[in-house]
Amino acid sequence: MGYALQQLINGLSLGAMYGLIAIGYTMVYGIIGMINFAHGEIYMIGAFLSVLTYVLCTALGVGPTPLVLLAMLFASITFTALYGWAVERIAYRPLRGAPRLAPLISAIGMSIFLQNYVQLTQGARIKSVPPLWQGGVTLWSADDFRVTFGWAQLTVVLVTLIVMAGFAWMITRTAFGRQQRACEQDPKMAALLGIDVDRTISLTFIIGAALAAVAGVMTVLQYGVIDFSIGFIAGIKAFTAAVLGGIGSVPGAMLGGLLIGFVEAFWSAYLSPEYKDVATFSILVLVLLFRPTGLLGKPDVEKV
Amino acid sequence: MTPLRTLALAAGLAAPLLAHADWLVGVAGPFTGQYASAGDQIKKGAEAAAADINAKGGVLGQKIKLEYGDDACDPKQAVAVANALVNKKVQFVHGHWCSSSTIPASDIYNDADILMATVSTNPQVTERGLKNIFRIMGRDDQQGSVIGQWIASKFKDKKVAVLDDKSAYGKGLADEIAKAMKAAGKEPVLRESITAGEKDYSGIVTRLKNAGVDVLAYGGYHTEVALLLRQADQVGLPLVVVGGDTMTNSELVTAAGKLADRVYFTFTPDPRKNPQAAPIVERFRAAKIEPEGYVLYAYAALQLFEQAVTQAGGVERAKLEPVLRKGKFDTAIGTLEFDEKGDLKKPAFAIYKWTGGRYDYAE
Amino acid sequence: MTAAALPAPSPLALRLRDALVITVLGGLLALPFIGLVTVEEGGALAVRTRWGAWAMTLVAIFLGRLAFRAALDAWRSRKPSHKSAAFSSTDAVLRRAAGTSLLAVALLLPIFFADNRYVIDTATTLGIYVMLGWGLNVVVGLAGLLDLGYVAFYAVGAYTYALLSTQFGWSFWAALPVAGALAALFGILLGYPVLRLRGDYLAIVTLGFGEIIRIVLLNWTSFSGGPNGIGNIPRPSFFGLPFARSAEGRTFHEFFGLEFSPMHRFIFLYYLIVALALLTHALVSRLRVLPTGRAWEALREDEIACKALGLNTTTVKLSAFATGAMLAGFAGVFFAARQGFISPESFTFSESATILAIVVLGGMGSQLGVVLAAAVLVVLPEVGRQFADYRMLVFGAAMVTIMAVKPTGLLARREPTVRLNPSRSSAP
Incomplete structure (x- = not known):
């Protein structure tokens, strides 16, 4: 019982992180219908920036941990968002209206470029920071197995919740959110109604990158060890999460992320961890077989 | 037209650079990609050795020139690199680093009658009947059995789990550890694999905690060990890790901090403690390079080349191969002697422990 | 701005x-x-x-x-009107001429580089990618199904040959059709349940299948050798004559009275992949004008219209999947035979991405475009070895640039292969 609870907590914090990255995929897909393969690298850049900020903070003697965390979030979000914006301007905007697969290949190229850019400029060695918070809350203690919710894990879940709440508010209540949803449904009509579609797309990339940056900071906070190649696996997992939840659906991305987090945690808990990814993909296939547009995806209406 | 011309250009660029008065030695390894830090060490060692040998007047009056080949630990690129090196007419190769690169590449060197000194530890490297490979490091099976026996005797009444990272190196090592442990009457409580390159191992760590594991024998690379240690610490599991030669990387200490003091590993007897290597180590440290990991191995590979070529009077395979197979060579990593397969005759392994950012023999 | x-x-x-x-x-x-x-x-990080x-x-x-x-402005003012987008007959002639000369270059290459194994070997790699590109072109370019796990079928082919030859002593030529058939069967098995998915859902599921096959190969050690892979895979022989310095029977150089040279095998392998690629090309070009191929193109353009016209879209999709898979299987057999060693590392997602990039960069549906794009993607990183560390950086940037300059690919072609009005029809 305690064991299962602990694995549930592990899955929750992992899934929260996947969910944050998955939103970037799902938003971009929703608005321009492309799989942004460079999004994993954006997350990696976010993680690198937060390590850099952390090291700068310690060098400057910036005090308590929460302050450092805020600085990391601020710097990482600012610069990562800038990268997200630049990637869209350089690699995707020239391809607006091009065949469907052109931006996909451009994205793969961008992902190779960014990964090598970071490797060349920051080196191939792993970057790490010491644990920011040790210990955690003990939730359960029975027959010498203590269930702990680590402070880092708790922070990850809390920050994700706050960010998600803010994000949901923005999408449903603000002018930008309305514009974003309008462009998603029908960019031409939105343009006719006076919405600057290009600007909305740019903002979508910026917000997606900002969420990936939050995930990057959370990675550094919880695991503390990163390198230039972390974007790939995280990107694939998050993309899977986005599709599982129904690509284009923001709550779906979060749900998909959590689901994959739980599957991974419980599969490595009770079965053989080496087939963990097989399990993840099999669940994806099964879900898609019965719900071809994912868990929360809108069914495709085909117009002839 | 385009592919032909570019190909010709690629080949043409390489050919005229060949000055015939130099020995051309290929150095192949992962200079980019996930394992680039090992490639870095190889580069530093080989460069220093070539400089030192050339400063003494070279080999048989000719200077050594290094030719690098980056395989990024990808077997397909390793084949391309091997062909490129053969085409540049290299006369000897140090490399590759990953066993899965060394295996396909060695066929190509063998065809071209080029001898090679490698640090790849997978048994398959020398088990395929090729006569051009000389392995200047012990094998995974030897290393694994040393670790397994040591665990069985040192951690007699502790619970031991064996994990690997599904790489050819890691799995080979972990299998041998488990085998040696069982032979010594110590049954692992858990035998699983994890996926390298991920960040979250909390699932498996919690499982270790639940099984009451005290000691983890791990086949794989240092990054995952650092992550496992940190995550074990988070759930309050004081895990001790025993691993192979990849744990020599100082990145482990940067990543795991104080927790690195819980890592034991096997490595060939510390070349830095070898009196023969002392001046070399001094020079490296003077140049602000810590001669850790594969630095001195790359250095030794070139020393091996120097001594063997001097004795043989040339690099032709017919002359050089018997010399390497019969001779004894004093290098920075000790005296090297090879058996029929090309493995070291006396591969010694010692158990080390990290303490405060330095590794030293474990008691 | x-x-x-x-x-x-x-x-x-x-x-x-x-x-x-x-x-x-x-x-x-x-x-x-x-x-x-x-x-x-x-032992800690510091900022410099x-x-x-x-x-x-x-x-x-x-x-x-x-x-x-400056360059952009100059280019824009120089070209006030773009040439007509219509597909003209001179274009077809040009393409045909380019195709013929490429073929001539391909056939003559070993004569000019008889002792340059690096060139021959790189050209062989190029041949593999051309073949894979043509295979995937059937699925993506013709039938319009996005497949991100194409490497799975390549792996099936490679492992089939590796296992049949090392375990049961099958020869290259005997294993080739079996591996192709097995890969096609996998294509059908994997394709059947998922083909009702649309567009990008299909893409992620194929990606998942590619990963599943790789992970299974990695973990099922008793079957596939796990991460150690399979080594000592026999090289193909020249009608029974091995390329070796000495062998039990007669060897290639003894039979022809030549002096032994490892180059013989390289050149033989090169011609082998050229022949396999030409066969692929012949097959695909032929299929394109047959009802099956026309159905693929129709499916790409409009699935609903296809259904309305009474085409069984499942069969059409499956035939495209199976054909593509079979060609990948052939390429896999050749890959295993050339490398002599295979392990799951050679069949990762990035391999699928490279093949897809070849198809899209080349211009979907264009056979000649695939050759050009494969040349760019294979030769560029090799030429780039001169720039060592910057090689992959330049590679990624080049992919983005090519797409930005020519979003439809190097040689765009979305024309139907067969038209109703024969006067406007064009050669494949």
Whole structure:
């Protein structure tokens, strides 16, 4: 019982992180219908920036941990968002209206470029920071197995919740959110109604990158060890999460992320961890077989 | 037209650079990609050795020139690199680093009658009947059995789990550890694999905690060990890790901090403690390079080349191969002697422990 | 940047301002990665500054942007009207001529580079990718199904040959059709349940299948050798004559009275892949004019219309999947035979991505385009070995640039292979 609870907590914090990255995929897909393969690298850049900020903070003697965390979030979000914006301007905007697969290949190229850019400029060695918070809350203690919710894990879940709440508010209540949803449904009509579609797309990339940056900071906070190649696996997992939840659906991305987090945690808990990814993909296939547009995806209406 | 011309250009660029008065030695390894830090060490060692040998007047009056080949630990690129090196007419190769690169590449060197000194530890490297490979490091099976026996005797009444990272190196090592442990009457409580390159191992760590594991024998690379240690610490599991030669990387200490003091590993007897290597180590440290990991191995590979070529009077395979197979060579990593397969005759392994950012023999 | 629409300031001032804006943005982007670097110092990270490199980056961005704008403006003013988009018959003649000359170059290559194994070997790799590209072209370019797990079938082919030859002593030629058939069967098995998915859902599921096959190969050690892979795979022989210095029977060089040279095998392998690729080409070109191929193209253009016309879309999709898979299986057999050693590392997602990039960069549906794109993607990183560390950086940038300049691919072609009106029909 305690064991299962602990694995549930592990899955929750992992899934929260996947969910944050998955939103970037799902938003971009929703608005321009492309799989942004460079999004994993954006997350990696976010993680690198937060390590850099952390090291700068310690060098400057910036005090308590929460302050450092805020600085990391601020710097990482600012610069990562800038990268997200630049990637869209350089690699995707020239391809607006091009065949469907052109931006996909451009994205793969961008992902190779960014990964090598970071490797060349920051080196191939792993970057790490010491644990920011040790210990955690003990939730359960029975027959010498203590269930702990680590402070880092708790922070990850809390920050994700706050960010998600803010994000949901923005999408449903603000002018930008309305514009974003309008462009998603029908960019031409939105343009006719006076919405600057290009600007909305740019903002979508910026917000997606900002969420990936939050995930990057959370990675550094919880695991503390990163390198230039972390974007790939995280990107694939998050993309899977986005599709599982129904690509284009923001709550779906979060749900998909959590689901994959739980599957991974419980599969490595009770079965053989080496087939963990097989399990993840099999669940994806099964879900898609019965719900071809994912868990929360809108069914495709085909117009002839 | 385009592919032909570019190909010709690629080949043409390489050919005229060949000055015939130099020995051309290929150095192949992962200079980019996930394992680039090992490639870095190889580069530093080989460069220093070539400089030192050339400063003494070279080999048989000719200077050594290094030719690098980056395989990024990808077997397909390793084949391309091997062909490129053969085409540049290299006369000897140090490399590759990953066993899965060394295996396909060695066929190509063998065809071209080029001898090679490698640090790849997978048994398959020398088990395929090729006569051009000389392995200047012990094998995974030897290393694994040393670790397994040591665990069985040192951690007699502790619970031991064996994990690997599904790489050819890691799995080979972990299998041998488990085998040696069982032979010594110590049954692992858990035998699983994890996926390298991920960040979250909390699932498996919690499982270790639940099984009451005290000691983890791990086949794989240092990054995952650092992550496992940190995550074990988070759930309050004081895990001790025993691993192979990849744990020599100082990145482990940067990543795991104080927790690195819980890592034991096997490595060939510390070349830095070898009196023969002392001046070399001094020079490296003077140049602000810590001669850790594969630095001195790359250095030794070139020393091996120097001594063997001097004795043989040339690099032709017919002359050089018997010399390497019969001779004894004093290098920075000790005296090297090879058996029929090309493995070291006396591969010694010692158990080390990290303490405060330095590794030293474990008691 | 929007200021470009205003007529007022002089072009030079405009360009300088534009370059300045870009430099400021680029400088901000470069600041944390080029201007600052984290290095290990005494077991912990410390930050170092590299203002010199950063300043140089700024200058490079500024000058680069100026040059880029100037070039762009010159190019735009030089070409007031784009040539007609229609597919003209001279184009077809040109393509045919280009195809013939490429074939001639391919056939003559070993004569010019008889002792350059690097060129021959790179050309062989190119051949494998051309074949894979043509295979995937059937699925993506013709039938319009996005497949991100194509490497799975390549792996099936490679492992089939590796296992049949090392375990049961099958020869290359005997294993080739079996591996192709097995790969096709896998294509049908994997394709059947998922083909009702649309577009990108299909893409992620194929990606998943590719990963599943790789993970199974990695973990099922008793079957596939796990991460150790399979070694000592026999090389193909020349009608029973092995390429070896000495063998039990007669060897190739003994039979022909030549002096032994390892180059013989390289050249033989090269011609083998050229032959296999030509066969692939013949097959695909033939299929394109047959009802099956026309159904693929129709499916790509409009699935609903296909259904309305009574086409069984499942069969059409499955036939495209199976054909593509079979060709990948053939390529896999050749790959295993050439490498002599295979392991799951050779069948990762990035391999699928490369093959897909070849198809899309080449211009979907264009056979000649695939050859060109494969040449770019295979030869570029090899030429790039001269630039060592910057090779993959340039590679990624080149992919983005090519797509930005030619979004439809190097040789775009979305024309139906067969038209109702024969006077406007074009050669494949």
